[in-house]
Amino acid sequence: MKFFKAIFGASALFLILFLGPCISASAAGRLQPIDGNPVIVIDPGHGGENMGTQTGGIWDEKYMDMVTAQALYDELCLYDNVEVYLTRTTDIDVSFQERAAFAQSVNADFLFSIHYNASETHELFGSEVWVPLSAPFNNYGYQIGYELLTGMQERDLLIRGIKTRKGDRGEYYAIIRETVALDIPAAIIEHCHVDEDRDKGYCDSEEDLIQFGKDDATAIAKYLGLKSSILNVDYSDYQLVDISDSAPIASTLRDETAPDVCQITFLEADYDAGYLSFSVSAADYDSPLLYYTYSIDGGQTYSERKIWPGSDVLAGKYDDIFILNLAVPSGTKPSVIVRAYNMFDPYTESNRYDSPETFYYNEAQESEDPEANGDDVPSEEGGTGAEGSGEGTGASAAGDSESVAVSGSAVAAEKPVSFVTFLEICLVIVIFLFIILLISQGIAYHNRKKRRRQRRNDAGENRNQHR
Numbered sequence: 001m002k003f004f005k006a007i008f009g010a011s012a013l014f015l016i017l018f019l020g021p022c023i024s025a026s027a028a029g030r031l032q033p034i035d036g037n038p039v040i041v042i043d044p045g046h047g048g049e050n051m052g053t054q055t056g057g058i059w060d061e062k063y064m065d066m067v068t069a070q071a072l073y074d075e076l077c078l079y080d081n082v083e084v085y086l087t088r089t090t091d092i093d094v095s096f097q098e099r100a101a102f103a104q105s106v107n108a109d110f111l112f113s114i115h116y117n118a119s120e121t122h123e124l125f126g127s128e129v130w131v132p133l134s135a136p137f138n139n140y141g142y143q144i145g146y147e148l149l150t151g152m153q154e155r156d157l158l159i160r161g162i163k164t165r166k167g168d169r170g171e172y173y174a175i176i177r178e179t180v181a182l183d184i185p186a187a188i189i190e191h192c193h194v195d196e197d198r199d200k201g202y203c204d205s206e207e208d209l210i211q212f213g214k215d216d217a218t219a220i221a222k223y224l225g226l227k228s229s230i231l232n233v234d235y236s237d238y239q240l241v242d243i244s245d246s247a248p249i250a251s252t253l254r255d256e257t258a259p260d261v262c263q264i265t266f267l268e269a270d271y272d273a274g275y276l277s278f279s280v281s282a283a284d285y286d287s288p289l290l291y292y293t294y295s296i297d298g299g300q301t302y303s304e305r306k307i308w309p310g311s312d313v314l315a316g317k318y319d320d321i322f323i324l325n326l327a328v329p330s331g332t333k334p335s336v337i338v339r340a341y342n343m344f345d346p347y348t349e350s351n352r353y354d355s356p357e358t359f360y361y362n363e364a365q366e367s368e369d370p371e372a373n374g375d376d377v378p379s380e381e382g383g384t385g386a387e388g389s390g391e392g393t394g395a396s397a398a399g400d401s402e403s404v405a406v407s408g409s410a411v412a413a414e415k416p417v418s419f420v421t422f423l424e425i426c427l428v429i430v431i432f433l434f435i436i437l438l439i440s441q442g443i444a445y446h447n448r449k450k451r452r453r454q455r456r457n458d459a460g461e462n463r464n465q466h467r
C-alpha cells in the first residue's frame with residue numbers, strides 16, 4: 001500500500017508542478033533603460049465631473065485616488081535623484097490626452113495611474129495592475145507590477161494579477177492607450193475593491209489610502225533602484241523578477257476561455273451534524289484559478305466568492321484538488337454545484353451532486369460551532385492542513401457554512417477517487433500485471449529448461465547402462 005501511496009504522491013506532485021502556467025520568480029535587473037535621473041508621473045484617476053466609482057467607498061473614488069496619489073508623491077520625493085510630478089493636484093477633470101501630453105512634456109519615464117476598484121455585482125475583491133500589450137512596455141509593466149502586487153500580497157490582499165486588455169483601438173484603457181502612443185510606459189494600479197467587505201478594511205480611512213501611496217512608492221523605488229538618505233534605504237542593488245518570456249508575457253494576456261475542468265466527487269454525508277463533504281478538482285491550462293463559489297440549491301443561488309485554495313497568480317499556482325465541507329440547513333435536500341473562476345473571471349461549473357435524502361436534524365444543537373465538534377465534521381486529518389486557503393479555518397468560526405481543507409495526496413488516496421486518480425490506479429494495475437506476467441514467463445522458461453536438461457541427463461544415463 002505504501003508503494004501505491006508513493007505512486008499517487010508522485011503523480012499528484014507532478015500534476016501540481018507541471019500543469020498550469022508557471023512564471024519563474026528568479027531575480028534580474030531592470031529591463032527598462034533609463035538615462036539620468038528617473039522622471040515619474042503620478043496620475044490620480046478621474047476628477048471634476050468624473051467621480052470614479054461611487055459604490056461603497058468612504059468617498060467618491062476621485063478623492064480616494066487623490067489622497068493615495070499625493071501620499072505616493074510625498075514619499076517618492078524623499079528619495080534622492082528622482083523627479084516626480086502629478087497630472088492633477090485639484091479636483092478637475094483632465095482628459096486622457098492631456099494627462100499623456102503632460103507626461104511627455106516633462107520627459108516622463110513612467111506614468112502610474114492611481115485607482116480604486118468596484119465590480120458590477122459587488123462580489124469581486126483583490127488588487128490588480130493593468131499594463132500595456134505592446135513590447136517592450138508590457139515587460140516593463142510586468143516588472144513594476146510584480147513589485148507593486150508583491151507589496152499588497154504581503155499585506156494579505158488577494159492578488160488578481162498583472163493584466164492586459166485589448167480594445168477596438170488597441171489598448172482598451174484610454175490612459176494606457178494615450179500614454180503608450182507617446183512612447184511612454186504606463187500602468188494602472190487598482191488597489192482594491194471599495195464595494196466588497198473583505199477589501200473595505202484596507203481602504204476605509206484616510207490612513208489606509210496614505211498607506212497604499214507609501215507602499216506604491218517603495219515598489220517604484222525598488223523598480224528604479226533608488227536610494228534615500230532621509231529614509232535610510234538603498235535599493236540600488238535590488239533585483240527584479242526575471243522574465244524569460246518575450247513580450248507580451250503570456251500570463252498577462254486576457255484568457256477568454258473558461259477553466260478546462262471542474263469536478264466534484266462526493267466523499268461523505270453526515271445527516272446528524274448536517275454536513276456534506278466533497279473533493280473538488282479543477283484545472284485551467286491557460287491561467288491560474290482564483291475564486292470558487294458553490295450552490296446547494298442546484299444552481300439557483302451561489303455563495304459569495306471564496307479564494308481558490310493555494311491560489312497565487314504571481315507564481316502561476318493553485319491547488320488542483322481540495323476538500324470542501326458544506327453545512328446543510330435542516331429541512332433541505334441539497335443539490336450541489338461548484339463554480340471555478342480563473343484570474344480573468346470566466347468560470348466553469350462542476351457536475352451536480354443530488355443528495356438522495358433530505359437533511360433533518362436539531363439545528364440548535366449542531367450549528368453552534370462546526371469546528372468544535374471535530375468528530376462530526378469531516379476535516380483535514382492526515383492532510384497538509386488548511387493553510388493557504390486564507391479563510392477556511394478562520395471564517396467558519398464566524399458561522400460560515402463551509403470549510404476548506406487543502407488536500408495532500410494522502411487524503412486523496414484514502415477518500416473516494418476522482419477520474420484522474422482512477423486513471424492513475426488503472427495505469428499502476430496494468431504495470432503491476434505486466435511485471436507479474438514477465439516474472440511468471442521467466443519462471444516458466446526456467447522450469448522448461450530445467451526439465452529438458454533433466455531429460456537429457458536421464459537419456460545419457462540410459463545410454464551408459466546399455467553400453
Ligand SMILES: [Zn+2]
Binds near residue numbers: 045052061114
Ligand atoms: Zn478609477
